[in-house]
Amino acid sequence: MNFEEELTKKVQQTEELLRRFLPREEGFQKTVLQAMNYSVLGGGKRLRPLLMREVFYHCGGENEAILEPFMAALEMIHTYSLVHDDLPAMDNDDYRRGRKTTHVIYGEDMAILAGDGLLNYAFETAMKAFDGASETEYPRVISALRVLAGKAGVYGMIGGQVCDVESENSQEAISAEKLLFIHEHKTAALIEAAMMIGGILAGAGEKTVRDLEKAAYNIGIAFQIQDDVLDVTGSEEVLGKPIGSDERNGKQTYVSIYGLQRSVEDVERLSREAIELMKLTEDSFVYELIIWLIHREK
Amino acid sequence: MNFEEELTKKVQQTEELLRRFLPREEGFQKTVLQAMNYSVLGGGKRLRPLLMREVFYHCGGENEAILEPFMAALEMIHTYSLVHDDLPAMDNDDYRRGRKTTHVIYGEDMAILAGDGLLNYAFETAMKAFDGASETEYPRVISALRVLAGKAGVYGMIGGQVCDVESENSQEAISAEKLLFIHEHKTAALIEAAMMIGGILAGAGEKTVRDLEKAAYNIGIAFQIQDDVLDVTGSEEVLGKPIGSDERNGKQTYVSIYGLQRSVEDVERLSREAIELMKLTEDSFVYELIIWLIHREK
Numbered sequence: 336m337n338f339e340e341e342l343t344k345k346v347q348q349t350e351e352l353l354r355r356f357l358p359r360e361e362g363f364q365k366t367v368l369q370a371m372n373y374s375v376l377g378g379g380k381r382l383r384p385l386l387m388r389e390v391f392y393h394c395g396g397e398n399e400a401i402l403e404p405f406m407a408a409l410e411m412i413h414t415y416s417l418v419h420d421d422l423p424a425m426d427n428d429d430y431r432r433g434r435k436t437t438h439v440i441y442g443e444d445m446a447i448l449a450g451d452g453l454l455n456y457a458f459e460t461a462m463k464a465f466d467g468a469s470e471t472e473y474p475r476v477i478s479a480l481r482v483l484a485g486k487a488g489v490y491g492m493i494g495g496q497v498c499d500v501e502s503e504n505s506q507e508a509i510s511a512e513k514l515l516f517i518h519e520h521k522t523a524a525l526i527e528a529a530m531m532i533g534g535i536l537a538g539a540g541e542k543t544v545r546d547l548e549k550a551a552y553n554i555g556i557a558f559q560i561q562d563d564v565l566d567v568t569g570s571e572e573v574l575g576k577p578i579g580s581d582e583r584n585g586k587q588t589y590v591s592i593y594g595l596q597r598s599v600e601d602v603e604r605l606s607r608e609a610i611e612l613m614k615l616t617e618d619s620f621v622y623e624l625i626i627w628l629i630h631r632e633k
Numbered sequence: 634m635n636f637e638e639e640l641t642k643k644v645q646q647t648e649e650l651l652r653r654f655l656p657r658e659e660g661f662q663k664t665v666l667q668a669m670n671y672s673v674l675g676g677g678k679r680l681r682p683l684l685m686r687e688v689f690y691h692c693g694g695e696n697e698a699i700l701e702p703f704m705a706a707l708e709m710i711h712t713y714s715l716v717h718d719d720l721p722a723m724d725n726d727d728y729r730r731g732r733k734t735t736h737v738i739y740g741e742d743m744a745i746l747a748g749d750g751l752l753n754y755a756f757e758t759a760m761k762a763f764d765g766a767s768e769t770e771y772p773r774v775i776s777a778l779r780v781l782a783g784k785a786g787v788y789g790m791i792g793g794q795v796c797d798v799e800s801e802n803s804q805e806a807i808s809a810e811k812l813l814f815i816h817e818h819k820t821a822a823l824i825e826a827a828m829m830i831g832g833i834l835a836g837a838g839e840k841t842v843r844d845l846e847k848a849a850y851n852i853g854i855a856f857q858i859q860d861d862v863l864d865v866t867g868s869e870e871v872l873g874k875p876i877g878s879d880e881r882n883g884k885q886t887y888v889s890i891y892g893l894q895r896s897v898e899d900v901e902r903l904s905r906e907a908i909e910l911m912k913l914t915e916d917s918f919v920y921e922l923i924i925w926l927i928h929r930e931k
Contacts, residue, residue: 363814364792366799371787419749424722424741443722444798447745448791451717451752455786458756462779473771480778481760488753489669493746494662500742501664516661 400467495520698765793818
C-alpha cells in the first residue's frame, strides 16, 4: 500500500471511530445533538486524531481503550472551535468545506449551544478513558486530560483565537511577535496536544513528551507558514481558491514579514528539526505524514 | 452569629476563593481574560459553590485542597452559561444584576470566546484538585470530574437550555413533561453537581451520593416552582420586578399548569423530602440555607 492509500484508509478508520463516540440523536435536546453530529461529520483531514494515534504507536502504546476517547475528544474540540469561528459575530462564514455551516442550518442560537455542547462533550468523552484504564494507567489519563484542557484553553487555542480576532478588528499592522503568537496558539497548540497525548498515553517519559511538544510546535508553525507560501506561489487550480488573496486583503503573513525565501527555508528547517526530535526513519508512515502535511501543494 | 450574618460571611469567603482561581489579566489574550473575570465577578448568591462546601463538611470532608478547585470550576460553568445566554442570538439581555452584560462591554465575538474560555478553564481549574490530592483521593477527584462534566453538558444543563430555547421559539404550548425536563436540566443539574461533588470529595459512599443527587433535584425543582409562585403571589416591592409577568407574556409555568395550591404544596413536599434525605437537623447551617433558598420571598 502506498502512502496515499494508507492515509485514506486511516482517515476512514478515524471517521468510524468518531461516529462511535458521537451522541445518539434522541430526547428533548435532540436538535443540539443533531447539530453537533452535523458539525463533526463535515469531513476534514482528521489530522489531529491521526497524529495522536501514530505517535501513540510510535512510542510503543498498546491499550487502544485509553487512546480512542482522546482521539474523538480532540476532534470535537477542533470542531467546536470551527462552529463558533463561523458564527456571524465572528468570521461570518456560510460555507465550510462546501457544506453550509452549522448556524446556517440550525440557527445561531443552536450553533452556539452545539459548540458549547461539543466542548463539554469532549471532556466527557476523554474521561471515558478511565473506564478502559488499569490503575497504573490512571496517572497517564490524568496527565493527558490536563494537556488537552490546557492546549485548548485561553493559554492555548482560545488565546490564539482572541488575538487573531483583535488583530483583524484593528487598523494597525500586526507585529511579527503577535503573528507568531497567533500561529503558536491557534494552530500549533492542538497539534501539540495531539502528539503529547499520544506519547503520554503510551507511557513515554517526560523528556520524550517535551520533545514531542517541540516537534509538534515545529509542525504546526511550518504548516501555517506553508499556507502563507502557497498563497503566493501556489497554483489556483491545485488550491481551488484564488492565490494572492492575503496580499490583496492587506493581510500580514509570515511571507509579507520575512519574505518568500526565508519562509521557504524556515518550513524546511522546522520540519527537519521535527523529524530529528522524533527520531523518525524515512520508511515510517508518520514520517511520510509529516512531509505530506508540511510540503503539501494545497 | 445569625443565619443572615453567617450567609454573608460565607458568600464573601467564596468570592475571595473565586478571585484566587481566576486568571491574571495579561498577555496577548488579555481581553478575553478581562471579559472572563468581569463575568464571574458580577455578584450573585454563589449558591452552587456554597452548597458544595456545606455538603462536603456535612459528609465529613477535610481536605480543602481538593474541594476549592471544584467550587471555583462550578461557578465558572454557571457563569459561562449566563454569558452565552445573554448573547443577542439567545436571550439578548443587555443587563444582568444591574450591570451591563459581557457582550455589551466586550463585544459579541469576545463574549462568545469568554464563555468558551470559562467553560474550558473550569475543567483546567477542577483538574488542579489532583495537585492537592493524595493517591487514595485520586478516584474521588476523577469521579467528581465526571459528575461535573456530565451535569454541565448536553445531558445536563446544556440539554435544558436547548429545550428552553426551542420552546420559546415555538408557537405551541409547552407540555408539563417538557417543562419539567427544562427545570430538571437547566436548573437542577448544576445543583446536583454541587451537592454530589461535595459528597464525593468527602468520601461519601454510593448510596449517600445518590441520596444527595435526589435531595439536590428536589431543591432545584422546588427553587424553580417557588420562582413561578412568586411571580403570582410576590410583592413587586420585595421582588424588585413586576409580578404577573409570566402570565402576561403567555409563558407556561408550573403554576399555570398545576395551579397555585398544588405548586405551594409541591414546594413544601420537595423541600421536606430533601431535608429528610440529607438527615439534616434544624440547627445546621445547611438546613437553614435550604429553607432560605426555597422559601425566599424574592
